Amino acid sequence: MFPSIRQAMIRALVVVLSLSLSAIEAANAYPDQPIKIIVTFPPGGSADIVIRALQPLLSETLRQPIVIENRAGAGGNIGIGAVAQAAPDGYTLGVAAAGVLTVNPHLNRAAMAFDPVKDLAPVTLLAEIPFVLVSSQQSAIASVADLIAKAKAQTAGLSIGHGGNGTAMHLTSALFNQKAGVGIQLIAYRGTAPATTDVLAGHVPLAVLDIPASKQLIGNGKLKALGVSAAKRVAFLPDVPTLAEQGLSGFESVGWFGIVAPAGTPPDIVKTLNAAFVKALSDPAAIEKIRVLGAEPAPTSPEAFAKFIQSESVKWGKLITEAGIKAE
Template sequence: MPGQGGNIGMAAVAQAKPDGYTLGIAPAGALTVNPHLNSSMPFELKDLAPITLLAEIPFVLVASADIPAHSTSETIALAKAKPGALSIGHGGNSTAMHLTAALFTQKTGIAMELVPYRGTAPATVDVLAGHVPFAVLDIPASRQLILEGKLNAIGVSSARRLPSLPDVPTLAESGIAGFESVGWFGLVAPAGTPADVIGRLNLAFTKALKDPSVVEKIRTLGAEPAPTSPEQFARFIQSESTKWGKLISEAGIKAN
């Protein structure tokens, strides 16, 4: 049930009978970003029962091949030498890639224009052509271009290095302490679903997420499996909501 950045689907789950037969694939934005961008929401977090985080979607900050920056320190130095003259392309206002770019400029204290595109593809085309010097891209769109040397990989946004780009450091290990920004999807049920049902669903899904064939398939989609307990997922949702709410407020980010 698409629409409103995941709000329509999550509202349908929230209003469903809590018997374990209606579940929702919850996108990060619907649970942790949209509530900070919309004055009214068709559901509240308390209307949903977390089951498990399913997968995280990391991003990578890249530079055009002709930009003299191959690391986080070189990017910061270049931006400080040309305050306000450089820009970072991303996949659209209020998307996870937009928030990643905003978090990067906030944590580094550099002035760079954030340029929204209608998705990853046009952002990739423009950074590849040098029309925009930097961009936050997803892994499927950027990996081969990085391996071929057509884009400079500055750093990945996840807390750990990625198996698909093992030689690219994280932004956190490159000097931006505590940096982590990923898109993600999780599994939720209507609030009031019996605890034993939640437990059985969690066991089944977390087992599947550790199956080597499932892990391989998820990684081909540019994501990383991330099974959790229901309690861990609940804490993760709250921490993500707090982090992005603070950034959205401080950066003055508005909904499209």
């Protein structure tokens, strides 16, 4: 081999080794600056409260400040779009809910400036929030069996309120219709609060609400809980049977949110972040704060979270198509 060629190859090898060593050193040094977490909901919401409960624990483990930025809007597309466009260095993360990762792509893919699969790296699931089907005190409906019988006899006067088109509560309501073989009218509200107000007043006889919005109202008898949407009974409403227990085989629907990073974030950094979040989610005080919301901590590995996102996307995409659900 000619000396000049040999020298060129040696120089190229040195460059490759230098770059590899730099990448390893960068990963080993991580983190060496504050980490920003973008929350795609306004302050005070469940996701915001959960991440703020974890904030000091994450800061202690990672030995860096954790900066929380609320960037709501467009069903989570704005905040998670910013995460997708950030540098894949582990310093910008996002709290992503089921809607932006598994529902929006089926409802209005054209409005999304990013691909949830290609442009994001799952880190961990954070928490799950079950839903509950409730009836107003003015309604004569006292059970799921009673509701299905009335709906099959006639649907006039029956309707289910929910928190908005394309929300997990909307899809839970549509799943109820599908599993029960009925066609109850679904009424979209601009959020859980107005849906709750109308079912309390009896303007709609039924509603699908999240546990945080409804557990106190159920506890003091202002709403009747007909069934919970989770696969198992929930600790907050132990006497309320699941919808699956009441004849709707395989019924399972929960709200959830987790942590994502930009695609291309080094696996070692994702592993470091995952370990920090899993540790924080095992802290007794943090668990208590999360459960007070009516949520359940649900840490996973990055691989398990990726598989969960995929399965949820397939499940809800199928329902959206079969139920003919369209974007507003």
